[in-house]
Amino acid sequence: MGQIEDLRLFVLVVESGSISKAADKLRIAKSAVSRRLSLLEERYGTRLIDRVPGFWKVTETGNELYQRATRVVGDVDEIEDDFVNTSADLTGPLSISVPRDFGIAFLNGVLIAFKTRHPEIQLAVDFDDRTVDLARENYDFTIRITPELEGGVSGARIGTVQHRLFASPAYIQTHSEPRCLEDLHQHPLLHFRTARRAVWDFATDKGKKKSLEFQPFLNSNSGVFLLEATLKSLGIARLPDFVAAQAQAAGHLVPVLTGLTIPDLGIYLVHADDRRLNRRMRLFAEEIKQACLS
Secondary structure, three states: OOHHHHHHHHHHHHHHOOHHHHHHHHOOOHHHHHHHHHHHHHHHOOOOEEEEOOEEEEOHHHHHHHHHHHHHHHHHHHHHHHHHOOOOOOOEEEEEEEOHHHHHHHHHHHHHHHHHHOOOEEEEEEEOOOOOOOOOOOOOEEEEEEOOOOOOEEEEEEEEEOEEEEEOHHHHHHOOOOOOHHHHHHOOEEEEEOOOOEEEEEEOOOOOEEEEEEOOOEEEOOHHHHHHHHHOOOOEEEEEHHHHHHHHHOOOOEEEOOOOEOOOEEEEEEEEOOOOOOHHHHHHHHHHHHHHHO
16 A cells, blocks of 8 residues: 555544544545554654544644645645546535625626536625634635635635725715815715724724724615715715726716725635635636736
8 A cells, every 4th residue: 555545544534533433434444444544654664643442632743744744645635636636527516605885796697608618617706894714614715805814714806805985976066075084074975894893994004004083974785875875965985996996987976085095895705714726726726816917
């Protein structure tokens, strides 16, 4: 039995939590799995799993070997997928979760084009603003718009979201245009999220940080809804470029306080930390990255 297969068996034993469960999955005798595990320990000259009746614990060395073996086995499987099955169709499921407004306003065409080019891939798209648990939920990818990623996931930054303050031309004509940050207190402010008190962070053209705390005139978890409210002259809103770009280009929105900048957010394509990317996932990752960076 080759070293790769021994490492594959060790990974399965650790993930199964017992030799007997691993043997059941492999459909071989428990004694055969136990023997191969012992030979692996002899090869490396160390105990990998402390195991006596009623006690089971992967040792520190065993944990290190598990982490490295998982990557090695994943790389081998990836090579098999890419080179042994090069003529095979890219069939199978691909499930992703994307923020609702970003997905509908920006990614609709990208996702439809991807499905059109690869009809054999069973694409499932969930438009939802919640933070999905990639370790427990059945998603291959999620897209997150955030200043930075939290731990426990892996992701690549594939783009940037910029925010600006906007009002409608009609609103500017009927209200005094704000000239400084403090002037915003005299205007109805439309806020993304549902908070009784909100804070907007800014930076001046000299890099000085400023914040505005206020009580929103209107709250919503939909940027598209806030755009419509702004177009109807209900107040001033902080909107992302993917929501505001078309209306601004048409002259239906006017930037406000352009001397202040709002910190950018990253667009991240995220997968579970221990997830090996199959061919479908790698293909999707490359195409979505090109769409967001173009």
